[in-house]
Amino acid sequence: MKLIIAYIRPERLNDVKQALFAKNIFSMTVTNVLGSGRQKGFHETYRGLPVEVNLLKKVRLEIGVNDEFEEAALDAISDGARTGAEGDGVIFVLDIARSLRVRTGETDIDAVAATRSSAENN
Incomplete structure (x- = not known):
């Protein structure tokens, strides 16, 4: 059994869910999170003042799967998020x-x- 934890762009969540559903993987937990990685954030101007944004919005997926579904889940997440x-x-x-x-x-x-x-679906 595996626990798959994925951090993806929020706008890619629907594509990832659809890819997982296509592989018969339906159970997941989704959380909105903030984090920093290789992107290192960006600079913007807010009300005339420069602001450094280094914690970016991401979505955290947690999926528990049997070993036989591990590769399918990894493929679905990476294909949907890329x-x-x-x-x-x-x-x-x-x-x-x-x-x-x-x-x-x-x-x-x-x-x-x-x-x-x-039987459970009915």
Whole structure:
């Protein structure tokens, strides 16, 4: 089991979600965050005063997947987020030691199943 953490441009979120949905990956947590990376920010003028903006708006995605969905998730995120410009984002993959679905009591692989059965969809 893996925990995938991705930082992407906010305007690319819809493309990333659609790419993940196409690969049958539906469960995710999305958070608006501020951060700095290789872009190092930019300078702008606000009400006539120069301002240095070095914390940029990003979106943080957290997705727990079974090992069989790891590559599909990485491909979907990178394809959906890529613009070819500096600041497209970064993806981290971490091992999950254990998981538990609170509602059902399912553990580990069953708890992070990427797709739902047809019975659950009805």
